[in-house]
Amino acid sequence: MTSQSMSDGESRLARGRRALAEIDGEAGHAVVAALADIAPDFATYLFEFPFGDIYSRPGLTLRDREIATIAALTAMGHAAPQLRVHIEAGLNVGLTREEITEIIMQMAVYAGFPAALNGLFAAKEVFGRRFPPAQDGVSAGSPASASPPPGAT
Amino acid sequence: MTSQSMSDGESRLARGRRALAEIDGEAGHAVVAALADIAPDFATYLFEFPFGDIYSRPGLTLRDREIATIAALTAMGHAAPQLRVHIEAGLNVGLTREEITEIIMQMAVYAGFPAALNGLFAAKEVFGRRFPPAQDGVSAGSPASASPPPGAT
Amino acid sequence: MTSQSMSDGESRLARGRRALAEIDGEAGHAVVAALADIAPDFATYLFEFPFGDIYSRPGLTLRDREIATIAALTAMGHAAPQLRVHIEAGLNVGLTREEITEIIMQMAVYAGFPAALNGLFAAKEVFGRRFPPAQDGVSAGSPASASPPPGAT
Amino acid sequence: MTSQSMSDGESRLARGRRALAEIDGEAGHAVVAALADIAPDFATYLFEFPFGDIYSRPGLTLRDREIATIAALTAMGHAAPQLRVHIEAGLNVGLTREEITEIIMQMAVYAGFPAALNGLFAAKEVFGRRFPPAQDGVSAGSPASASPPPGAT
Amino acid sequence: MTSQSMSDGESRLARGRRALAEIDGEAGHAVVAALADIAPDFATYLFEFPFGDIYSRPGLTLRDREIATIAALTAMGHAAPQLRVHIEAGLNVGLTREEITEIIMQMAVYAGFPAALNGLFAAKEVFGRRFPPAQDGVSAGSPASASPPPGAT
Amino acid sequence: MTSQSMSDGESRLARGRRALAEIDGEAGHAVVAALADIAPDFATYLFEFPFGDIYSRPGLTLRDREIATIAALTAMGHAAPQLRVHIEAGLNVGLTREEITEIIMQMAVYAGFPAALNGLFAAKEVFGRRFPPAQDGVSAGSPASASPPPGAT
Numbered sequence: 048m049t050s051q052s053m054s055d056g057e058s059r060l061a062r063g064r065r066a067l068a069e070i071d072g073e074a075g076h077a078v079v080a081a082l083a084d085i086a087p088d089f090a091t092y093l094f095e096f097p098f099g100d101i102y103s104r105p106g107l108t109l110r111d112r113e114i115a116t117i118a119a120l121t122a123m124g125h126a127a128p129q130l131r132v133h134i135e136a137g138l139n140v141g142l143t144r145e146e147i148t149e150i151i152m153q154m155a156v157y158a159g160f161p162a163a164l165n166g167l168f169a170a171k172e173v174f175g176r177r178f179p180p181a182q183d184g185v186s187a188g189s190p191a192s193a194s195p196p197p198g199a200t
Numbered sequence: 201m202t203s204q205s206m207s208d209g210e211s212r213l214a215r216g217r218r219a220l221a222e223i224d225g226e227a228g229h230a231v232v233a234a235l236a237d238i239a240p241d242f243a244t245y246l247f248e249f250p251f252g253d254i255y256s257r258p259g260l261t262l263r264d265r266e267i268a269t270i271a272a273l274t275a276m277g278h279a280a281p282q283l284r285v286h287i288e289a290g291l292n293v294g295l296t297r298e299e300i301t302e303i304i305m306q307m308a309v310y311a312g313f314p315a316a317l318n319g320l321f322a323a324k325e326v327f328g329r330r331f332p333p334a335q336d337g338v339s340a341g342s343p344a345s346a347s348p349p350p351g352a353t
Numbered sequence: 354m355t356s357q358s359m360s361d362g363e364s365r366l367a368r369g370r371r372a373l374a375e376i377d378g379e380a381g382h383a384v385v386a387a388l389a390d391i392a393p394d395f396a397t398y399l400f401e402f403p404f405g406d407i408y409s410r411p412g413l414t415l416r417d418r419e420i421a422t423i424a425a426l427t428a429m430g431h432a433a434p435q436l437r438v439h440i441e442a443g444l445n446v447g448l449t450r451e452e453i454t455e456i457i458m459q460m461a462v463y464a465g466f467p468a469a470l471n472g473l474f475a476a477k478e479v480f481g482r483r484f485p486p487a488q489d490g491v492s493a494g495s496p497a498s499a500s501p502p503p504g505a506t
Numbered sequence: 507m508t509s510q511s512m513s514d515g516e517s518r519l520a521r522g523r524r525a526l527a528e529i530d531g532e533a534g535h536a537v538v539a540a541l542a543d544i545a546p547d548f549a550t551y552l553f554e555f556p557f558g559d560i561y562s563r564p565g566l567t568l569r570d571r572e573i574a575t576i577a578a579l580t581a582m583g584h585a586a587p588q589l590r591v592h593i594e595a596g597l598n599v600g601l602t603r604e605e606i607t608e609i610i611m612q613m614a615v616y617a618g619f620p621a622a623l624n625g626l627f628a629a630k631e632v633f634g635r636r637f638p639p640a641q642d643g644v645s646a647g648s649p650a651s652a653s654p655p656p657g658a659t
Numbered sequence: 660m661t662s663q664s665m666s667d668g669e670s671r672l673a674r675g676r677r678a679l680a681e682i683d684g685e686a687g688h689a690v691v692a693a694l695a696d697i698a699p700d701f702a703t704y705l706f707e708f709p710f711g712d713i714y715s716r717p718g719l720t721l722r723d724r725e726i727a728t729i730a731a732l733t734a735m736g737h738a739a740p741q742l743r744v745h746i747e748a749g750l751n752v753g754l755t756r757e758e759i760t761e762i763i764m765q766m767a768v769y770a771g772f773p774a775a776l777n778g779l780f781a782a783k784e785v786f787g788r789r790f791p792p793a794q795d796g797v798s799a800g801s802p803a804s805a806s807p808p809p810g811a812t
Numbered sequence: 813m814t815s816q817s818m819s820d821g822e823s824r825l826a827r828g829r830r831a832l833a834e835i836d837g838e839a840g841h842a843v844v845a846a847l848a849d850i851a852p853d854f855a856t857y858l859f860e861f862p863f864g865d866i867y868s869r870p871g872l873t874l875r876d877r878e879i880a881t882i883a884a885l886t887a888m889g890h891a892a893p894q895l896r897v898h899i900e901a902g903l904n905v906g907l908t909r910e911e912i913t914e915i916i917m918q919m920a921v922y923a924g925f926p927a928a929l930n931g932l933f934a935a936k937e938v939f940g941r942r943f944p945p946a947q948d949g950v951s952a953g954s955p956a957s958a959s960p961p962p963g964a965t
Contacts, residue, residue: 078317085324086301088716089308089316096708097313097921104700106914111879115915118880119887119922122618124431125277126314126922148392149871150880155395156862157618157884157891159581160403161432163395164384171391231470238477239454241563242461242469249555250466250768257547259761267723268730268762272769275731275924278430279467279769302718303727309709310731310738312887312922394869402861403615410853412608417573421609424574425581425616428771432616455565456574462556463578463585463771465734537776544783545760548767548775556772583890584736585773607851614854619862620891622854623843630850690929697936698913701920701928709925737889738926 060091063099070102070109072139074132109140114150117142121151121166122158130166134173144174213244216252223255223262225292227285262293267303270295274304274319275311283319287326297327366397369405376408376415378445380438415446420456423448427457427472428464436472440479450480519550522558529561529568531598533591568599573609576601580610580625581617589625593632603633672703675711682714682721684751686744721752726762729754733763733778734770742778746785756786825856828864835867835874837904839897874905879915882907886916886931887923895931899938909939 067075082090102112117137120130137147147170155163220228235243255265270290273283290300300323308316373381388396408418423443426436443453453476461469526534541549561571576596579589596606606629614622679687694702714724729749732742749759759782767775832840847855867877882902885895902912912935920928 081324082317082320085327086305086320089305089320092305092308092708092712093313093317096704096712100704100708101918101921104914104917106910107918111876111911111915112918114876114879115883115918116922118883119919120314122884122888123277123312123314123923124429126312126318129314129317129922145871146876149869150876152392152395152398152869153866153872153877153880154884155398155618156866157620157881157894158888159429159432159614159616159618159621160399161426161429161435161616162618164388164399165432165434167388167392167395171387174391234477235470235473238480239458239473242458242473245458245461245555245559246466246470249551249559253551253555254765254768257761257764259757260765264723264726264758264762265765267726268765269769271727271730272734272766273467276430276465276467276734276770279465279471281471282467282769298718299723302716303723306713306719306724306727307731308924309713310728310741310924310926311735312920312924312927314922315924398861398865402857402865406857406861407612407615410608410611412604413612417570417605417609418612420570420573421577421612422616424577425613428578429581429617435616451565452570455563456570458563459560459566459571459574460578461771462560463575463588463773464582465767465769465771465774467769468771540783541776541779544786545764545779548764548779551764551767552772552776579773582736582771582773583888585771585777587777588773611851611854611857614857618888618891619858620885620888620894623847623858623894624891626847626851626854630846633850693936694929694932697939698917698932701917701932704917704920705925705929732926735889735924735926738924738930740930741926 059095059099061099062103063094063097066098066102067094070098070113070136070139071132072135074135078132110137110142113137113140113142114146117147117150117166118154121154122162124158124162124165127165127169130169131173134170135177138173138177144170144178212248212252214252215256216247216250219251219255220247223251223266223289223293224285225288227288231285263290263295266290266293266295267299270300270303270319271307274307275315277311277315277318280318280322283322284326287323288330291326291330297323297331365401365405367405368409369400369403372404372408373400376404376419376442376445377438378441380441384438416443416448419443419446419448420452423453423456423472424460427460428468430464430468430471433471433475436475437479440476441483444479444483450476450484518554518558520558521562522553522556525557525561526553529557529572529595529599530591531594533594537591569596569601572596572599572601573605576606576609576625577613580613581621583617583621583624586624586628589628590632593629594636597632597636603629603637671707671711673711674715675706675709678710678714679706682710682725682748682751683744684747686747690744722749722754725749725752725754726758729759729762729778730766733766734774736770736774736777739777739781742781743785746782747789750785750789756782756790824860824864826864827868828859828862831863831867832859835863835878835901835905836897837900839900843897875902875907878902878905878907879911882912882915882931883919886919887927889923889927889930892930892934895934896938899935900942903938903942909935909943 067079071078079090079093082093102109107115113133113136116133117130120126120133134147138144142150148167151163151166151170153163154166220232224231232243232246235246255262260268266286266289269286270283273279273286287300291297295303301320304316304319304323306316307319373385377384385396385399388399408415413421419439419442422439423436426432426439440453444450448456454473457469457472457476459469460472526538530537538549538552541552561568566574572592572595575592576589579585579592593606597603601609607626610622610625610629612622613625679691683690691702691705694705714721719727725745725748728745729742732738732745746759750756754762760779763775763778763782765775766778832844836843844855844858847858867874872880878898878901881898882895885891885898899912903909907915913932916928916931916935918928919931
């Protein structure tokens with residue numbers, strides 16, 4: 048057994064809280080807050096297992112881990128809220144908009160065009176919120192398209 | 201409607217109507233009503249096969265059957281409207297809020313955290329509608345959290 | 354746009370544009386327009402591979418191809434926007450409302466009742482938009498149900 | 507067997523048996539026989555609902571129904587035994603090998619290349635069994651490839 | 660936070676080992692052993708989260724938890740080895756063969772007939788191994804079928 | 813083969829062939845060879861779209877692309893042959909055994925423990941074939957486990 052299961056559950060929780068804050072930022076806090084009155088223990092598990100155990104492991108960078116997560120959530124297709132959180136998380140840990148777009152496009156090969164299209168529109172929504180046109184007129188992959196046609200989606 | 205619902209088919213239909221009313225209550229009627237102008241025969245099949253045939257079999261209690269259905273719909277992840285109907289159905293046939301929450305949390309093991317999270321938020325919505333805070337300030341698993349933070353999800 | 358769409362790629366692109374316009378009509382254009390500022394190359398791929406390559410093959414009629422697509426999207430369950438586009442596409446290439454309803458109902462056998470129900474409600478939405486009650490009071494499979502109960506779904 | 511298969515249920519059962527024999531042939535009988543000692547009632551449901559109810563409906567030809575089923579089973583990806591049965595069923599109701607191959611190839615667009623590849627290899631297996639090289643050296647789409655390289659899959 | 664996150668990781672591991680042994684028996688040990696040279700930490704997580712955390716929670720009996728797991732694994736369709744382990748686990752914690760058969764049959768409603776059929780054949784295999792015909796000629800639901808036809812599946 | 817592979821299509825094809833050879837090695841050739849007598853055009857599409865178009869794009873390294881593909885195929889769960897090919901491909905483009913194991917373990921969070929377990933056993937099989945114990949007694953993550961217990965899986 049490796050070192051990560053030596054210290055107590057408390058430190059898994061603390062480590063998970065730190066990792067969740069680093070990776071998911073505000074979106075992670077919102078999910079945990081929303082669990083408070085339905086399943087507070089599940090928030091604990093969410094801190095402990097995915098973030099305290101898995102994301103805290105040394106064998107892969109957080110950037111690489113988010114490539115894996117964005118790919119999987121796009122391909123699975125039924126986890127739109129989590130995909131949006133992890134597109135934002137990808138930006139938080141160093142992926143560029145272009146790289147995230149590439150990952151999602153690639154999923155057309157493995158999970159079909161609908162899954163990739165839905166992923167791209169999720170990315171468009173997250174990028175639009177994070178990089179509003181006024182402050183940043185350059186959208187991913189297409190410098191000239193600062194003004195999207197209204198209602199196009 | 202075709203000939204198959206005439207004699208014993210009629211009793212499958214009647215048995216299915218009774219079972220659907222007992223299990224799904226109003227939500228079941230709404231689904232059947234919504235089918236009336238697009239596929240009325242499908243409403244008949246819905247009465248007959250799932251409810252007249254399967255849910256009417258003696259080998260398993262309705263409580264056990266709803267454990268199975270809530271688990272499956274949470275794990276499959278693409279059937280949110282039906283999951284909400286069956287969370288309500290689970291309450292109708294004797295599952296407590298705590299038990300439903302346990303079933304959904306367990307799905308994190310088999311279908312991942314996103315499927316479980318989406319299931320928990322579906323349960324939160326159903327519980328909130330069925331047990332409004334004013335009449336019942338005690339929410340599942342967390343006595344102190346009667347007032348959920350607005351917009352947390 | 355990259356170099357691959359220059360000479361014969363151009364003709365795949367042109368062929369794909371023609372096929373997309375014939376099959377998906379306005380809905381196809383809206384998807385392509387929505388891709389412009391996030392992943393314009395993906396719009397090119399969408400023209401080229403699905404429409405320029407696959408739908409343009411001679412071995413199957415467009416009507417048969419839309420039967421396959423409507424069935425698959427209903428069964429997969431996580432591609433609601435694409436299912437609506439292809440229910441409309443099915444009508445564009447000669448499928449009747451009754452035939453589309455039959456295809457979707459059949460999916461209850463292979464993907465379960467929730468997938469079929471969600472598909473039927475998608476069809477109801479598309480049919481209602483394309484054949485508004487005022488001009489066409491006859492809805493699929495049920496001549497008498499021109500006025501659906503409000504909020505039934 | 508329970509009471510529901512007595513009078514008109516009997517005719518659903520009879521109709522379903524006839525439809526199953528026509529569509530699935532020997533493969534259908536094998537499935538039903540294999541159910542005999544684990545869940546004989548399920549064999550009855552299999553006759554009655556998919557075949558007695560759905561496949562017996564007049565709104566769609568059996569050829570069209572098999573296009574839908576082959577597409578859905580290929581796209582879903584986890585039902586290999588049933589896909590093989592329905593590739594054979596497609597041949598039974600008039601689809602050619604070329605048409606079945608087209609349907610499966612198209613699924614690359616909607617469910618990704620792995621699902622389509624696995625479907626094509628299932629078709630290769632069924633076609634090889636049904637049209638052995640000695641009697642029919644012409645395989646689908648490639649006249650020259652009568653002798654496949656051993657172990658290539 | 661509830662009491663289960665108080666003691667240290669060591670006790671989660673110990674509690675998980677005990678729960679895994681009680682529920683999965685030999686099959687659980689085989690999975691853990693097989694992980695030893697590829698991902699030993701994953702065996703630790705398997706003890707700790709599913710078994711030390713989730714299955715050890717007091718809110719649901721092990722029998723109820725196995726109903727949920729068998730239903731989910733049947734419906735998801737891509738986890739055949741785990742389904743066989745949990746059909747056996749279901750027997751270990753008090754489900755009868757008839758009850759397990761009912762749960763799996765019910766999945767035809769939610770995930771389609773292929774998923775249910777594949778689940779029933781998995782159950783047939785597990786029951787046949789656990790209750791060999793010589794010692795127990797009565798198979799689930801069909802007293803007369805002690806000798807299944809060879810090669811029927 | 814149709815006309816689309818003539819001039820620039822030819823270069824997509826050539827580029828795809830080169831990329832497939834670099835990424836998938838022998839396994840890619842085997843898949844293409846197996847398609848020859850069932851759907852030779854599909855082999856062309858496989859060269860052109862996934863490899864000639866997507867994997868040849870400059871926005872992401874091949875190492876990053878294989879992280880995404882291994883994650884997605886593990887999470888989807890129904891593409892075991894393709895997952896094995898891409899575990900090998902990951903090794904070809906620079907991922908270590910430890911990194912591949914990390915990616916697959918992480919999928920327990922998003923797609924559940926069964927999908928991750930099946931992915932780990934696929935990796936064990938590929939690693940065992942590629943790094944036979946005699947030449948390389950050190951298996952991923954566990955130096956002491958050179959001799960796996962027979963039949964443990």
